[in-house]
Structures are given as C-alpha cells and as structure tokens.
Amino acid sequence: MNRDRSRGVAFALGALFCFCGMGPAVAAPRLVATVRIQTGPEDVTIPEKVAVLLAGERRDLAFEVPGRLEFCLDEGTTVELGRVVARLDETLEKAQFLGASLRLRDSRSEERRIRGLRDAQAASAQQLEGAETRLALRRAEAAVAREQLERRTLTSPLGGEIVATYLEAGEVATPGTRVATVMDFSWLRLKLGIPGFQIGLVEEGDRVRLAIPSMGERVVEGEVRRVAGAAADGRHLFDVEVFVPNEDGKLRPGMMVGASIVTDHLPFAMGIPLEAVVERKGRKVAFFVHDGVARALSLESAIRVGNRLLSSTEIPSSFLVVRGQRDLFDGAPVRVDNTVLSNVAQQ
Template identity: 30%
Template sequence: MQNRMRWVIQFVVVALIAVAAAGGWIWLGQAGNGDDADGAGGRGPGGALPVEVARAERRQVQDTVQAVGTMLARESVEIVTEVAGRIVEAPVREGQQVEAGEPLFILDQVREQADLREARAQRDDARNRYRRSVALYEERDVPEAEVDERRAALESAEARVEVAESRLRDRTITAPFDGIVGLREVSPGAYVEPGTLLTTLDDLSVVRLDFSVPERFLSGLVPGLDVQARSLGYGDEVFAGEVARLSSRIDPITRSLRVQAEFDNEEGRLRAGMFMTARLVLAEREALMVPEESVLKEGTGSYVFVIVDDQARRIEVTTGRREGGYVEVTGDLADADDVVIAGLQTVRDGADVRVLNEGEEGDHGDMAAR
C-alpha cells in the first residue's frame, strides 16, 4: 500500500513539472511574437528611439572660491594696567560704546597728586629764582654763571613736573579708540599689578573676515572683489562685503594666501570671533551651459548626444562650473543645439530618434518635472 501511494505522488509531481514547462514554452513564444509585431521593443515608427531634449544655451556664470574664516574687529585691544594700584572707579558699563580718550578705570591717585603739587611748587620756585637772577645779571650784580645755574634748575624742575603728570595720567586708563567695552575682569576696590587684564575694547563699526585662498587663484585676487558671507547664527542670510587687503606672502605649508574682507556693521550684528563661510566672486563671464543630466561620463572624459536630422550624434565635451542644475561645457557644441536629457539608456551614436517634447526644448524645468 505504501509503495502504491509513493508511486502516485511521484506521478503527480512529474505531471505538474511537465505542465509548468509547457506553459512557460507557450508564454515565451507569445512574448516573442509580440516583440516582433511591435518592431523594436518600445521603439517608435521605423525603429526610432524616443528621447527628450533640452537646448544648450549661453549663460552668465561666476568663477568663485569657497572658503571659511573668522570674523575680526577692525580694531581690537586688551585693556591692561601699566602700574600697580587699587581701582577706585569704573565709570563705564560693559557693552557700552565709548569714544577715544574716555576713562575706563581710575586707580587711587592720592600719592601721585601730592607728588605733582610738590613738583609744581618746586618748578614755580625755580622759575622765580631764575627770573631774579636774570634781572640782577642785567644790572651786573650777579655773574652769568649764576644765571645759567638758575636756568638749569628751572629746566630740571619742569621735567619733574612732566614726570609727575605722567604718573598721574597712568592712574587713569582710557580708551585708545572708539569702540565697545567688553566684559569687565575686575571690580572697583581690587588691587591690580602691572599687566593685569581689565577688559577688552573692540571697534565693530566695520568688521574684517580673515580667510585663506589657494595659491592657484592668485591671478584673480585683487582688492575690491565682492565677498558673500554666511553664519550659522543667521541661517541663510547673506552679508555682502569686499576684499580689502591681501597678504604679501604665500604660506609655504598650506600654499594659500591670507585674505581680509571688510563688512559694514553699523547695526552691530556681526561679532569678532564668528565662524563664517565665504564665497568670493573672482570673475563673471559667459559660458555655454547644458542640463547636468545630459552629460555622460566615460573613463576620464565626458560626452553628450546632440540631435542632428533626427539622429543622435555623440560629441565629446569638457565640463566646467556647475550652477542651478546646469553645467558648463566646451567642445564641438554650439548655442541652441538640442542635447538628449531622457532616453539616454538606449541611445547610441548615429541612432534614429524621435523627440517627444518637440517645441519645449528650452524649458528645462518642465522636462525635469515629467
């Protein structure tokens, strides 16, 4: 009984395999007949390949350099004291705009003021003695040597006054230029030593972007070139400036040139130390452009297919700048030539083609949307 059941199962399996094989053979035969009836597997009348095209056109392009840099203040300084003493007053606030010469910190001045009063008194006494000696000399009552001695004493006293005045000025720390006061590092009442950092001062009315450009762009770098800069802190907002100065040396390690661009900053939105990405426009020119999808790569070269008398012609090209979905090309290609942008998988040099989007060749946007 078991042998009979095994035989039945084997017979059923063999029958199913035979039926499946026959069905596959019939399906392949029908498919082959269908292909023969259509002509060339999706080709149009006469075997022409369906393609879509776009028109090569001349456009204005910009030769640019991308770089990253750091924003600097036009003028920046750390305010330190040159003398030791106790701070008695800090008349300005942090973040305040100050003018050149405005007091920032005042140290105790009691001793220096006393020294100045003493020096002035000695100067006045020396001046009076000198004047009396001059009068007596004119009456021949004193020798000329005494007049010379009194003159030297007066000059010495005047020098001591200047020294005392200088020491007194050192007790008042003033702004060296117009700018914004930074964070204060010390408080009134603190005793400071020479060289102690008190605060910072930055002139941010104009800011400088410091960045480097590769040596190969040296020939196009001149002051006055437009610079567009962006910061993560302001999203896609673009700040416009221009190249102000170039370094006189190429860095021997990085082979790059240091460049500084200046930006107006009347609103104070840009700060020293900001990280910026810069786009430097070296030149603007006209170039022949084609859609990026029309350019095919082969090894180290590139080529496009151009439609000539309803046939595809392969043309070798050299690519350049890319901008807005278009790429610059040079080669045996002319303005207004139609280049294939869709159907490239089946197109060969010399193949007959049928343009599907005739009359819309120049509208790259519509073609990309299809």
C-alpha cells in the same frame, strides 16, 4: 525568352531609379528635453567653506602700576578711541603733579627775571646758567609727575565695545593684571583653510562672498588680506585670512558663515550643470538644440564651479539638452519634448 529578359532588366532599372530618387536614408529624430540657459557675467569662485567669524581686533587693558581701582566702565559699554575705561586712585599723584607744576612755574619766572637782568648787565652769566639749569630740572620733574599721573588711567586704544571686565571699584590692581577687554566690531576676521591644489588661485585683494545662515538671505563681502606662504603643520591646508567689514555692527564673533572666494570674473558666461555633460572621444561636451538639430559645445576650457561648468564660448542657441544627450552626436536631428522633465519631477 528575350521578352522575359527585357522585362527583368526594365524592372531592375526601375527599382534602381526609384532607390536613387529617394536619396540617402534619414535618421529618425532623437527625443530630448531642454532647459534654457541664462548667460551673463559670472564670478569664478572656490567652493564654499564653512567657517566662524573671529574678532577683528581685541585688546586686553592692564595698568603698569599698582593701585586701588577707582572706577571701570561696565561691560557692554561702547567706547571711542581714547576714551577713559578705568582709573586708579590718583590722590597722591595729583598732589605730586600739582607741586611739580608750581615749582616749574616759579623756575620759569626766575629764569625770565635773571635773563632780563643779564640783558641789562645786572646779572652774571653764571647766574643765568644756574637759572636755566634749575628750569630744566623742574621741567623734567613735572614731566615725570605727569607721566606717573597718566599711568593711573587706562584709555581705549581703539573704538569698539567693552566685552569683559575683571575687577570692581575698590579692588587692588597689580601691574599687568587685566582690568577690561575692548573689542573692535567695525570689522571682523575669517580664517579659511584652502587645499594646495586651489591655493594658487587665491590672491590678496580677492573678494569673498559670505552667506550668513543666522541672518536669512543676507550676503556680505569681505576681502582676502593674507595668504599663507606654507601649509599649516599636518593639515596640508593653507591659511587665508579675510577682512570682513561690519559697519552696522550686526555681525558678531562666533557666527557661522559660508565663504566663497571669488578668484576671477567672466563678463560673459553660462553655467552648464554637470548632469548635462557627456564625453565624446575623451572630451567633455554639452549639446544645444538649434534649428531642429543637436550642436555639440566643447567644454575643455570651461571652469568648474561647484556643480556647474562655466563656459564663455558663444553659442547659436540657449536651449541646453538635459535629457537624451547620451546618444547624441553633432548634427543629429532631434525632437524636443519637455514633458520628460515634468514626468521626472513628478516621480
């Protein structure tokens, strides 16, 4: 009886020794798939808005005086600042200016002659004063005649292109009637509507990236020039005006563009796809694989840009878990099998 009891105790102690020698149970590795995340500088942008390019500066040209149109440049003509665009018949005004100029010349000669006589005590002060008065009148007369002549000519107030003409040579132009329209294509405008929850991120001077579908992969940059202080009536959107340089002249008003306002720049960041993000205890995290285990990265301070979260936190690994992350915890052993991604892609 004592021998059987001793054998039972020895068996129990042996089983306990064996159990303790094995140590704690080890969890089986979780099967995951990963992708390598690229890190580097990143722009923080407001998601792309579709908009239409507008003319940078457009001027309608009209005469201030009536007259018969002598000539007007053709539509499509490129003009520089100050170039003559149109002119009214100026036969009468030229004659009047010529007469006023001749009379002014005679008055100058007379004033110089009398001033010389006055210096030689051969003319009175009253005679010199009269000559000076007549000279002043002739100057005013010539200035009026010059102004009347100049008002018969329209010059371009900016460099650009004649985009429309409204009268032909020989027709009568009345004051204020449009004769031509000139447009400056060296820069264009863009007006974006930004909702209130984003407008606080936008400042004058911010860069704007413009994708132009009609020009393939071309991307140009603009600049925020004005941010509205109040939302537009009934839309709850704030108008943001963008300056778009157009040095090569290839952009045109009416083109559709996708505009993204750059509100910040991160010198170091990684973009984590939203589908890789899970919640743990109410916080957003993503998992990376390092030395065979999963490491959780908190994304509470990450910035959402489109379908990604930008994080500037440095990590020991660049292999992001994109499949199997929902059952992971920090420190969980994992086994990477990226054939999961291949199978999903084939399906």
